[in-house]
Amino acid sequence: GESVGLHLPTLSVQEGDNSIINCAYSNSASDYFIWYKQESGKGPQFIIDIRSNMDKRQGQRVTVLLNKTVKHLSLQIAATQPGDSAVYFCAENIGSGGSNYKLTFGKGTLLTVNP
Amino acid sequence: DTEVTQTPKHLVMGMTNKKSLKCEQHMGHRAMYWYKQKAKKPPELMFVYSYEKLSINESVPSRFSPECPNSSLLNLHLHALQPEDSALYLCASSQGHYRGETQYFGPGTRLLVL
Numbered sequence: 001g002e003s004v005g006l007h008l009p010t011l012s013v014q015e016g017d018n019s020i021i022n023c024a025y026s027n028s029a030s031d032y033f034i035w036y037k038q039e040s041g042k043g044p045q046f047i048i049d050i051r052s053n054m055d056k057r058q059g060q061r062v063t064v065l066l067n068k069t070v071k072h073l074s075l076q077i078a079a080t081q082p083g084d085s086a087v088y089f090c091a092e093n094i095g096s097g098g099s100n101y102k103l104t105f106g107k108g109t110l111l112t113v114n115p
Numbered sequence: 116d117t118e119v120t121q122t123p124k125h126l127v128m129g130m131t132n133k134k135s136l137k138c139e140q141h142m143g144h145r146a147m148y149w150y151k152q153k154a155k156k157p158p159e160l161m162f163v164y165s166y167e168k169l170s171i172n173e174s175v176p177s178r179f180s181p182e183c184p185n186s187s188l189l190n191l192h193l194h195a196l197q198p199e200d201s202a203l204y205l206c207a208s209s210q211g212h213y214r215g216e217t218q219y220f221g222p223g224t225r226l227l228v229l
Contacts, residue, residue, distance in 0.1 A: 008155050032215040043119075043205050043220035044158065051215060089157055093215060100171065101214055105157030 008087065010110045019077040019113075023090035023106045028071060032093035034103070035064060035075045039086045047075070047088075077111075085113045118142075119221035121206050127227045130196060136224045138189040138206030144219075146212035147189040149181060150205040152223070158205055164189060165212035196228045 013019050025033065031052040036044035050057045050064045050073075057064050063076040073090050087108045095101030119140045128134050138147065146165045150158035163171035164183040178200075180192040189206055203223040209216040 034217060036220075041222075043121075043207075043222045046217055046219060049217060095214065101212060101216075102160055102163070102171065103218055105159075108155075108157055 008108050008110045010112065012112045012114060013080050015080060015082060015113055015115050017080055019075075019080045019084070019111060021075045021077075021088050021109045021111065023073040023075075023109075025071050025073060025090065025092045025106070026104075027092060027094050028068075030092040030094055033064070033066060033073055034091045034093075035062075035073075036089045036091060036105075037084075037086045038089065038108075044089060080111075080113050082113045082115055085111055087111075119206055119208055119219055121204075121221040121224050123224055124222070125225045125227075127229065128193065128196065129229050130198070132196075133192070133194045135193065136191040136204055136206075136226075138191075138208075138221055139187055140208040140219075140221075141187055142208065142219070143186075144208035144210055145186055146209045146216065147183060148207040148209075148218060149179075149189070149191050150207065150220075152203040152205055154202075158220075162191075163212055170212060193226075196226075198228050201226055201228045 034049045035047040038044045048059045048064050050066050055066050061078045065074045087110050089108045090106040091103045122137045149161040152158045161175045162181045167183045178195050182190040205223045206221045207218040209218045
């Protein structure tokens with residue numbers, strides 16, 4: 001979910017459980033969304049994306065759901081593993097055309113997987 | 116291969132120093148980006164280059180000067196930085212600077228300004 005102040009939202013799960021990370025986006029005109037995983041000391045790593053003409057997309061162990069009515073995105077991770085521990089960012093592609101497209105990132109969620 | 120490389124990994128500089136960050140990709144991507152990321156915060160866009168031309172500058176102070184010598188390389192020249200500029204600087208690239216293009220990130224350069 002979204003954070004207030006300086007603290008990252010956190011989600012703590014047991015190994016083997018399913019994880020759901022939520023994100024609210026701001027712009028109803030956004031038409032492309034990406035989930036990134038960022039491990040400590042590393043750059044963001046692409047996980048999965050979805051375009052606004054879809055409401056669900058599946059990858060390997062991950063599923064992204066898009067609800068445009070309430071401007072909500074979620075990332076589901078099946079059978080969560082310790083290696084999934086990281087900060088997860090959603091990002092929306094904003095722009096009105098031409099060369100002004102930008103990725104705007106959500107505040108991030110820290111996922112901790114307990115063995 | 117979706118690899119973006121950045122050098123150096125770490126950099127410590129004084130407020131009067133001049134240094135440069137380097138980024139390289141060999142995926143044939145024509146758009147490259149600089150982001151700044153403070154601890155526990157999301158990346159924030161600084162600059163976008165498309166076909167080696169600057170297309171977005173997010174009102175970044177002039178002490179940060181980007182350069183794109185060719186389609187594979189992106190530099191960020193630093194001069195007279197302030198301690199609050201200490202952050203992780205991330206480079207990214209994408210096929211083009213269009214709607215719906217996935218950006219791939221490098222590992223970042225962790226900068227400390229003393």
